[in-house]
Amino acid sequence: MDYYLNLCYILLCVVIIPYTQAFQETTVQTCDDEVFQARCPFSQELFISQAKYGHIEVSRCVDGIFETFGSLGCYANVTDLVSSWCNKKNKCEIDIEDPGVVSTKSCKNGLPMYLDISYVCVPGTVAVQSCEAIAVNRQLKYLLSSDIWNNHCFYDLEQNVNVELSAESNLKIRMTMQQVSGHNDIAVETYVTQSNGQKVALGESIQFESDQVTLTLTNKHPIQLIGFQAVGCDDMAAPVHAWVSREGDMVTVGCYHSEYEWKMSCVGSKWIGPRSNCTDKQQDILFALIIGITVLLCAIVITIGYVCLKRSKYTYEAKSAPYEMASMMSDPSNTHTWQKAKLQGNNDTLILPVNSLQGQTLQLR
Numbered sequence: 426m427d428y429y430l431n432l433c434y435i436l437l438c439v440v441i442i443p444y445t446q447a448f449q450e451t452t453v454q455t456c457d458d459e460v461f462q463a464r465c466p467f468s469q470e471l472f473i474s475q476a477k478y479g480h481i482e483v484s485r486c487v488d489g490i491f492e493t494f495g496s497l498g499c500y501a502n503v504t505d506l507v508s509s510w511c512n513k514k515n516k517c518e519i520d521i522e523d524p525g526v527v528s529t530k531s532c533k534n535g536l537p538m539y540l541d542i543s544y545v546c547v548p549g550t551v552a553v554q555s556c557e558a559i560a561v562n563r564q565l566k567y568l569l570s571s572d573i574w575n576n577h578c579f580y581d582l583e584q585n586v587n588v589e590l591s592a593e594s595n596l597k598i599r600m601t602m603q604q605v606s607g608h609n610d611i612a613v614e615t616y617v618t619q620s621n622g623q624k625v626a627l628g629e630s631i632q633f634e635s636d637q638v639t640l641t642l643t644n645k646h647p648i649q650l651i652g653f654q655a656v657g658c659d660d661m662a663a664p665v666h667a668w669v670s671r672e673g674d675m676v677t678v679g680c681y682h683s684e685y686e687w688k689m690s691c692v693g694s695k696w697i698g699p700r701s702n703c704t705d706k707q708q709d710i711l712f713a714l715i716i717g718i719t720v721l722l723c724a725i726v727i728t729i730g731y732v733c734l735k736r737s738k739y740t741y742e743a744k745s746a747p748y749e750m751a752s753m754m755s756d757p758s759n760t761h762t763w764q765k766a767k768l769q770g771n772n773d774t775l776i777l778p779v780n781s782l783q784g785q786t787l788q789l790r
Contacts, residue, residue: 448545448605448650450474455521455540456486464516465546471514472569474606474648475543476507479532486539499532500541507542513550545605547650558589558637561598561655563694569605570642570649585643592636592655595671599632600640601652614643632656634673658691666703680704 455461465471479500483489487497506525511517519526521540530538550567551559556578559568568588573579579586592598602615615627619635627640640651661676663669670677674691680703689698 450543450545452543454484454486461519461540463544469546470549471511471517471544472547473508473511473544476504477541478503478529480536481541487537496533501529501531503529558591561590561592561653563655565654568651574645585641588640590638596636596655596657598638599654599656601630602627603650605648605650616641658694658696
């Protein structure tokens with residue numbers, strides 16, 4: 426019962442997508458004594474969609490007269506051989522007399538033999554060399570479905586192939602699919618399973634809200650070119666003394682030592698929104714303490730300077746006329762007992778007028 430339910434679920438989730446030819450296919454006929462030549466634009470590579478060798482039909486290599494012999498239509502399928510020589514290269518040349526080509530001859534002698542090769546130019550593709558998950562980064566890369574089918578370790582019980590693609594945490598995966606070769610009337614069943622188990626049909630371009638997906642191919646033909654790329658914003662580094670909390674395309678940044686918070690949103694690959702800074706309270710206290718000590722020291726220096734300035738002023742006035750220095754010897758009221766002396770740090774030193782000694786004494790403090 427569960428098997429049928431799962432089967433119905435898959436049928437509902439998978440959309441049958443008709444595809445038109447996404448790439449221009451070029452067909453070249455190479456006659457006797459000629460060399461097959463193919464070249465792609467820069468950064469693109471060759472993909473051989475079909476190659477035949479024989480007297481296939483009336484063409485520029487076979488005159489219509491040979492049709493009367495009734496032997497046209499004979500050819501050998503040399504797609505694998507030519508693909509091994511040309512695929513994933515920017516240019517390729519094949520001499521029709523190459524022993525590898527001639528050895529595939531299976532037609533009667535006497536009729537002209539020629540090569541009929543069809544190819545397309547596709548973007549550079551990733552070589553699938555192991556069964557591990559394919560890393561997805563911001564560079565757009567491509568896979569050929571034929572390369573995936575050639576790795577049998579991807580097969581499941583239903584003979585489908587499943588390939589895991591993984592990007593960095595919190596990034597999203599964008600995928601595209603284009604038909605390279607094959608008949609346009611063949612329906613394509615290709616879907617992607619996200620990390621939450623949801624299955625989504627793969628279309629021409631779709632972005633998944635997940636950093637890990639599983640690609641499932643159900644048909645070996647037609648050949649498809651599958652593009653993949655990581656999009657979104659990298660995880661934000663927490664500022665000093667702050668924490669960061671992310672939910673999808675939104676982040677909240679807050680300070681450890683306060684309730685201040687701000688929010689930013691992911692636009693493209695950039696975080697957009699207000700930016701601020703957080704400070705450490707301990708550093709604030711230390712800074713305030715340093716300022717306080719500095720102010721106190723400045724006040725002390727200013728006070729000492731003021732006192733020294735006042736003393737210098739009194740000393741200057743004492744040395745200026747009409748005053749002179751005198752020291753008391755005995756009775757202060759008897760001016761005859763005063764002795765003139767130089768100022769030598771004596772707190773009892775008096776400043777006397779030169780011409781009058783009565784009532785004009787000043788004591789220096």
